[in-house]
Amino acid sequence: MKLKLTVSPDFPPEKLAGWHIFNTWLQRQTGLASHFDVYESYEELHSAIDAETVDLIYANAYDSANLVRDKGFIPLARPAQQADExxxxxxxxxxxxxxxxxxxxxxxxxxxxxxxxxxxxxxxxxxxxxxxxxxxxxxxxxxxxxxxxxxxxxxxxxxxxxxxxxxxxxxxxxxxxxxxSHIQLISHSFLLSPRAIAHKDTLQELLENMAEKENGPRVLDDLDSKGWRIPDQEEVEFMIDLMSTLVSD
Amino acid sequence: MNDMQPNDVAPNCTEQRIRLYDGSERRIFLCDEEVPYPDGKLIVSSTDTEGVITHCNDSFVDMSGYSEAELIGQPHSILRHPDIPKAAFADMWNTVQGGEKWAGYIKNLRKDGRYYWVYATVVPNKRAGVIKGFTSVRRKPSRDRVNEAQALYVEMKKAEVNS
CATH class of the missing domain: 3.40.190.10 (Periplasmic binding protein-like II)
Known part of the structure; x- marks a missing residue:
């Protein structure tokens, strides 16, 4: 299976280079074939999700809500420190x-x-x-x-x-x-599609311990990341509930 | 729920007894001084299905004046201000217990007897289709909307007293 990786289209072009490097690092660490797709708009991303061509995504909270609740995606990891403000x-x-x-x-x-x-x-x-x-x-x-x-x-x-x-x-x-804002509870999350569930443990171990892996610290620097931590399902469900209080019906 | 204590409250508070949703009574102290809502923050708390606080964030602690330890395990009505009509709380409970989202303007009572206005949204925490509790998120309200709500609540309280 070729893992299709993407990120929410809110990342500026200059940060996408870091995600290409992450994709290469991921392939070397796991031995899995993976491909990094860039979607230029939310419409394109949502079409790709509907077409089931996204396996691993670093999604913003709004998209995470839909992916977890409606598409059965599984929360893998969240930033160790950064919240989206x-x-x-x-x-x-x-x-x-x-x-x-x-x-x-x-x-x-x-x-x-x-x-x-x-x-x-x-x-x-x-x-x-x-x-x-x-x-x-x-x-x-x-x-x-x-x-x-x-x-x-x-x-x-x-x-x-x-x-x-x-x-x-x-x-x-x-x-x-x-x-x-000082909300502190809203952040991007790594989510895995239900089709790729067989890779959950491997990917979580890799992300949680990325700083100790070969070239991990350099790749984290390229992503401007302090590392990742593994959330429990309830933590992500709570963030989704919180988002639902913020969006108007 | 514990009564409010005179030593905890601001000067010039007046004492009252209020009857809570569950029929119990509480002694409270009221001071006619509003504490401004902090810019950019959300006050977040979760309760179980009985309305007992299970989680609150730092903004909740800061604005309520209680410590986290004093809040966890207490009914959410620890913040209840008598200026909010019973019908508003009943509407909120009926809505969220029915599985729907509720939103409205609420005046909350602090530990020191002062108050703060919020725009509150409450959602049921549904897990596998079952309501496991409720999450409430409060944000800074529009002053115009607060004034409208305040006028409405005054009328509702008059009707409450006359009924």
């Missing part, structure tokens, strides 16, 4: 200094990442801003979200906090963060 920022030239200073009717720049959109919209609620009284404009990367703010095409921008922190100092100097 969100920053809402505006242009330094905007007079808003806190979320409540924003007003309905604004344009919001975001990427297609559903976790970031969900958390971002929740953090705008204190300003009475919702999807009905604002315009969401989707961009292909976080630097483009920043550019939209700097050009004043948008008055608020949603960023994955890690991505915001990776913006250049020059770009950050043109932006004003209004709020940063």
């Amino acid at each position: 969100v920053v809402i920022a505006t242009s330094i030239e905007n007079s808003a200094e806190k979320i409540e200073d924003l007003t309905p009717g604004i344009n919001i720049a975001t990427t297609a990442d559903p976790d970031v959109r969900t958390i971002g919209m929740i953090m705008l609620e204190p300003a009475n801003i919702d999807s009905a009284n604002s315009q969401l404009q989707s961009y292909g990367s976080y630097p483009l979200v920043a550019k939209s703010l700097m050009k004043k095409d948008s008055q608020a921008g949603f960023f994955l906090a890690d991505a915001y922190d990776r913006l250049s100092k020059l770009i950050q100097s043109q932006l004003r963060p209004l709020v940063r």
